[in-house]
Amino acid sequence: MDKWWWKVRFTVRGILFPLICIQFVRTLIIPNPLDVFILFALFLIYLGFLLNIY
Numbered sequence: 001m002d003k004w005w006w007k008v009r010f011t012v013r014g015i016l017f018p019l020i021c022i023q024f025v026r027t028l029i030i031p032n033p034l035d036v037f038i039l040f041a042l043f044l045i046y047l048g049f050l051l052n053i054y
Contacts, residue, residue: 005054009054016042023035
């Protein structure tokens with residue numbers, strides 16, 4: 001991968017977890033299919049970071 005990605009990916013991973021938490025609370029308060037899909041997509045992206053796929 002590019003060198004810039006190796007520097008930026010830890011920042012993206014650090015920002016992604018609070019976004020997942022905010023989206024989870026939003027989905028609990030006002031659930032709609034789009035919110036559930038966004039939460040699922042964010043979770044899959046974060047899971048990819050945890051498993052070192054990215």
